[in-house]
Amino acid sequence: MPLQGILVSQELRQDLRTEFIRFAMDSGVLRFGEFKTKAGRLSPYFFNAGLFHDGARLGRLAEFYARTLLDAEKAGHLQFDMLFGPAYKGIPLVSAVSIALWRKERNIAFAYNRKEAKDHGEGGNVIGAPLQGRVVIVDDVISAGTSVRESVRMIRDAGATPAAVLIALDRCERGGDADQVSDLSAVQEVERDYGIPVISIAALGDIFTYLDSGSHASGELMPYREKIAAYRERYGVSLSSLPAGGGAR
Numbered sequence: 359m360p361l362q363g364i365l366v367s368q369e370l371r372q373d374l375r376t377e378f379i380r381f382a383m384d385s386g387v388l389r390f391g392e393f394k395t396k397a398g399r400l401s402p403y404f405f406n407a408g409l410f411h412d413g414a415r416l417g418r419l420a421e422f423y424a425r426t427l428l429d430a431e432k433a434g435h436l437q438f439d440m441l442f443g444p445a446y447k448g449i450p451l452v453s454a455v456s457i458a459l460w461r462k463e464r465n466i467a468f469a470y471n472r473k474e475a476k477d478h479g480e481g482g483n484v485i486g487a488p489l490q491g492r493v494v495i496v497d498d499v500i501s502a503g504t505s506v507r508e509s510v511r512m513i514r515d516a517g518a519t520p521a522a523v524l525i526a527l528d529r530c531e532r533g534g535d536a537d538q539v540s541d542l543s544a545v546q547e548v549e550r551d552y553g554i555p556v557i558s559i560a561a562l563g564d565i566f567t568y569l570d571s572g573s574h575a576s577g578e579l580m581p582y583r584e585k586i587a588a589y590r591e592r593y594g595v596s597l598s599s600l601p602a603g604g605g606a607r
Contacts, residue, residue, distance in 0.1 A: 371429060372567070375560040378422050379568040382527075383575065385415050388565070390582040396501060398536040399593060402585035403565065405527050407447060407498035419526070420454035424462060426559045427455070427494065427524055435555055436522045439491030442513060443470040444505040452496040455524075471512060489516035495523045500556065502533075503544045510552050520554050528558035530595050543595045562590060 382388035386409055393404040410419045430436055443452025449470045456468040469486030495509045500523065510520045525545075533540040533547065545556045569576050569583045 374422070374425055374429070375564040376567055376571070378526075378560045379564050381418060381422070383568070385410060390579055397534065400536075402582050402589055405499065405529070407526055416450065416454050417458075420451070420458035422559045423451070423455045423496065423524060423526070424458035426557060427459070428462065428464070430522070430555075430557045435557065436494070437492055438466075438494045438521045440487060440489070440493050441466055441468040441496050442489065442493050442509055443468065443496050444509045445471050445473050448495075448497045448505070451498065455496055471509075484512060484516070489513055489518040491518060492521035493518050494521050497523065498526050499529065500525055500544045500548060503548050506548050506552075520552060522554050523548060523556045525556060525558045526560070528556070528561040530562040530590070531593050532595055539593060546595065562586075562594065
């Protein structure tokens with residue numbers, strides 16, 4: 359059983375995670391208010407990675423991904439040979455992260471998929487480097503886990519090995535809808551079902567750390583802290599629900 363992603367992320371550098379939350383705030387990606395999720399829940403915060411929509415933001419985002427991945431590797435939580443980005447948001451992410459790693463003297467191959475298989479030219483639905491070795495799946499968040507399941511299938515069908523999933527933010531939120539709440543989050547289900555760690559740049563706890571930092575910007579947002587705490591109490595994962603186990607495979 360791999361080390362649960364929440365715990366892995368907690369072991370990584372707090373300064374990096376706090377810096378990322380501040381960056382997401384400044385970019386308008388992390389917002390506070392009242393937002394309806396796909397599950398029909400009213401959330402007091404919303405994370406929209408699609409708003410990292412210019413070169414400067416995407417480049418800096420890729421730097422956070424690359425630093426988090428290398429920190430996790432250095433800590434012994436995973437080993438990897440290449441990257442894979444599931445369509446659609448994973449395509450620009452995996453491309454940018456590959457460039458960020460190259461700037462850190464790690465020239466890592468990457469691939470991504472198209473939604474529909476192409477029946478002419480090179481054919482197939484995987485574009486880029488051949489899937490081989492230990493592959494890290496790069497995405498923005500995990501909601502229902504659908505893109506991860508499809509990615510794992512494609513990687514295994516190619517004879518390669520899924521090594522980990524790398525995401526921007528783990529909401530640490532249990533599955534289900536507004537009324538019916540499951541025991542595990544989508545992240546925990548991925549780790550349970552596929553035996554691979556999910557590594558996040560930041561998690562819900564880091565939002566609380568930012569709000570408690572005492573900065574002028576965070577002070578203006580303090581009224582939302584109680585709402586987020588109540589939301590976490592109702593829908594958040596419990597540390598007691600984490601699977602027991604050692605390091606990541």
